[in-house]
Amino acid sequence: MGDDKLEFPSDEWVEKYVEVVNSSKAYEDAAHDWEGDFIFVVTPDGEHVKEPMRLYIDLWHGKCRAARMATPDDDAEFTYEGPLKNWKLLFDKKIDPIKGLMQRKFKLGKGDMGKIMRYTKAAMELVNATTLVPTKWPDE
Amino acid sequence: MSWEFTVPPKIAFGEDSIEVLETFQGKSAFIITDGMVNSLGYPDRVAKILSDNRWNIAIWDCAEPDPKVSNVRDAAEAMRAFEADTIIAIGGGSVMDTAKAAWVLYERPDIDLAALNPFEELGLRKKARLICIPTTAGTGSEVTKAVVIRDDETGRKMATINTDMVPDLAILEPSFTKDLPKSLTAYTGMDALTHAVEAFVSTWKNDFSDACTLKAVQMVFEWLPKAVENPDDLEARGKMLVAANLAGMSFSNSQVALGHSLGHSMGAVLRLQHGLAVGMALPYTIEFNTNDSDEAVKNYAELARVIGVTLKNPKRAAKKFAEMVRELMDQVGSPTSFKAAKVKKKDFKANLDKLVDFSMQDAAITMNPRNFESSALRKIYEYMYDGTPIDF
Numbered sequence: 468m469g470d471d472k473l474e475f476p477s478d479e480w481v482e483k484y485v486e487v488v489n490s491s492k493a494y495e496d497a498a499h500d501w502e503g504d505f506i507f508v509v510t511p512d513g514e515h516v517k518e519p520m521r522l523y524i525d526l527w528h529g530k531c532r533a534a535r536m537a538t539p540d541d542d543a544e545f546t547y548e549g550p551l552k553n554w555k556l557l558f559d560k561k562i563d564p565i566k567g568l569m570q571r572k573f574k575l576g577k578g579d580m581g582k583i584m585r586y587t588k589a590a591m592e593l594v595n596a597t598t599l600v601p602t603k604w605p606d607e
Numbered sequence: 608m609s610w611e612f613t614v615p616p617k618i619a620f621g622e623d624s625i626e627v628l629e630t631f632q633g634k635s636a637f638i639i640t641d642g643m644v645n646s647l648g649y650p651d652r653v654a655k656i657l658s659d660n661r662w663n664i665a666i667w668d669c670a671e672p673d674p675k676v677s678n679v680r681d682a683a684e685a686m687r688a689f690e691a692d693t694i695i696a697i698g699g700g701s702v703m704d705t706a707k708a709a710w711v712l713y714e715r716p717d718i719d720l721a722a723l724n725p726f727e728e729l730g731l732r733k734k735a736r737l738i739c740i741p742t743t744a745g746t747g748s749e750v751t752k753a754v755v756i757r758d759d760e761t762g763r764k765m766a767t768i769n770t771d772m773v774p775d776l777a778i779l780e781p782s783f784t785k786d787l788p789k790s791l792t793a794y795t796g797m798d799a800l801t802h803a804v805e806a807f808v809s810t811w812k813n814d815f816s817d818a819c820t821l822k823a824v825q826m827v828f829e830w831l832p833k834a835v836e837n838p839d840d841l842e843a844r845g846k847m848l849v850a851a852n853l854a855g856m857s858f859s860n861s862q863v864a865l866g867h868s869l870g871h872s873m874g875a876v877l878r879l880q881h882g883l884a885v886g887m888a889l890p891y892t893i894e895f896n897t898n899d900s901d902e903a904v905k906n907y908a909e910l911a912r913v914i915g916v917t918l919k920n921p922k923r924a925a926k927k928f929a930e931m932v933r934e935l936m937d938q939v940g941s942p943t944s945f946k947a948a949k950v951k952k953k954d955f956k957a958n959l960d961k962l963v964d965f966s967m968q969d970a971a972i973t974m975n976p977r978n979f980e981s982s983a984l985r986k987i988y989e990y991m992y993d994g995t996p997i998d999f
């Protein structure tokens with residue numbers, strides 16, 4: 468079983484994630500008119516993550532139309548960042564993506580906050596989708 | 608996981624609690640109210656106490672029900688011209704929310720109210736502090752981090768929270784609510800109940816808010832019928848103010864859920880009074896959650912026990928709780944269906960898409976214990992039209 472797991476973050480992981488998001492009816496429903504891209508950042512923890520690891524995700528009308536490991540030049544409307552241990556808790560649903568920001572477990576960078584406040588359900592569904600990707604963590 | 612429980616440093620309650628103002632430090636008080644409340648003389652009572660203590664006072668009575676951003680901007684402008692060091696809101700949730708949002712603009716003119724969010728520190732209190740004196744026993748806004756403002760263009764209700772917006776002092780003066788008509792007493796009381804119940808099933812619930820909810824639910828069932836029956840009963844009025852306040856402390860720190868997402872949308876689209884709207888939604892959301900969330904069942908069953916339900920089976924107790932909420936609404940005269948609220952079928956149908964759309968954009972849906980898609984919301988609204996209990 469362990470061998471089927473995809474390392475987070477990696478191109479393989481992203482590819483599977485896109486597949487899961489694009490087959491999620493719940494995400495499509497909640498984000499049917501969302502237009503905007505994200506960079507998810509795993510911030511360095513001085514232990515397992517030495518350099519920031521970044522994922523680029525472009526979301527458009529309820530689908531993910533592009534996603535990849537981000538290059539240093541990649542830019543997006545929003546960034547959502549936190550340390551590896553919190554990403555693990557997020558995928559385990561031990562942290563809620565919105566509450567996590569208030570708990571200072573994650574930081575939301577840039578972007579139109581008025582827009583994001585109207586799509587909290589879509590954010591939740593994006594996190595729900597991660598639970599369907601068998602994930603191997605850099606510290607495993 | 609770490610979390611915080613934030614409430615105002617002081618809550619004065621009981622008859623003559625208004626006198627606590629004699630001890631409050633400041634020089635220039637900007638009183639925000641609405642025409643109706645101003646005509647009842649409560650702002651003058653407050654002004655008298657302050658002027659006896661040599662304060663400068665301005666009374667601004669232009670707050671509107673379910674305030675829009677433009678209305679808030681006007682208030683902030685007047686506040687700025689007066690150079691207030693203390694803002695005093697005297698009114699219902701609409702007045703208190705106008706004051707909170709205007710306070711934000713007064714201190715932070717750079718902020719776009721549509722983008723107000725829980726994640727950024729606002730750094731308020733550099734210019735003024737906020738005192739809230741509710742004249743309805745419902746919203747609990749006098750203790751909450753929450754604010755609800757309408758977008759001028761779409762009319763959508765934008766509900767958000769920010770810890771900085773918790774007022775500095777709340778005063779629960781029973782006599783300030785005694786002129787509230789029976790209908791508004793009932794609706795606003797249902798808002799309080801909905802806060803308490805939703806906070807108890809929200810995915811953000813915590814032990815502190817649970818404690819507030821348990822007392823609030825018991826108090827609403829006991830005192831709301833009395834306050835509606837006998838408007839001059841100051842004991843009942845005072846108890847309802849405390850119940851609404853406890854419910855406010857509860858949901859402010861654990862959030863509301865689906866009932867408020869539906870209700871905000873009903874308020875925005877059909878212009879139904881807030882308490883009437885969320886109250887109407889409450890029993891349906893209890894049934895909906897009970898049908899597919901063990902966690903919700905357990906929590907509703909616990910609330911049912913507080914009001915004397917002895918059924919052992921949790922699901923039956925949860926359903927019984929929904930029934931008892933409906934009975935309370937019938938007793939106090941809060942409509943349990945769109946039809947009973949005199950919403951015309953053709954208006955309802957013409958607005959159904961918008962009702963669903965706005966609900967889906969309301970942040971509280973993410974805290975609901977049962978997940979769903981927009982099609983479920985449409986169906987819930989349809990059941991709510993005739994008053995059919997939810998069976999899915």
Ligand SMILES: NC(=O)c1ccc[n+]([C@@H]2O[C@H](COP(=O)([O-])OP(=O)(O)OC[C@H]3O[C@@H](n4cnc5c(N)ncnc54)[C@H](O)[C@@H]3O)[C@@H](O)[C@H]2O)c1
Pocket residue numbers: 641643644647672673674698699700701702704742743745746747748749751752753754755764783784785786787788791795798881882
């Ligand atoms: N910020 C929060 O925590 C919070 C919580 C719940 C609701 N809200 C918001 O609050 C608003 C609703 O507030 P509300 O239910 O208190 O109603 P309201 O403030 O809109 O007042 C309703 C009506 O009652 C009148 N009124 C108020 N007090 C009176 C009194 N003592 N005697 C006679 N008439 C009186 C007002 O003039 C108004 O016409 C909604 O916009 C809702 O979204 C905010």
Ligand SMILES: [Fe+2]
Pocket residue numbers: 746798802867881885
């Ligand atoms: Fe409310």
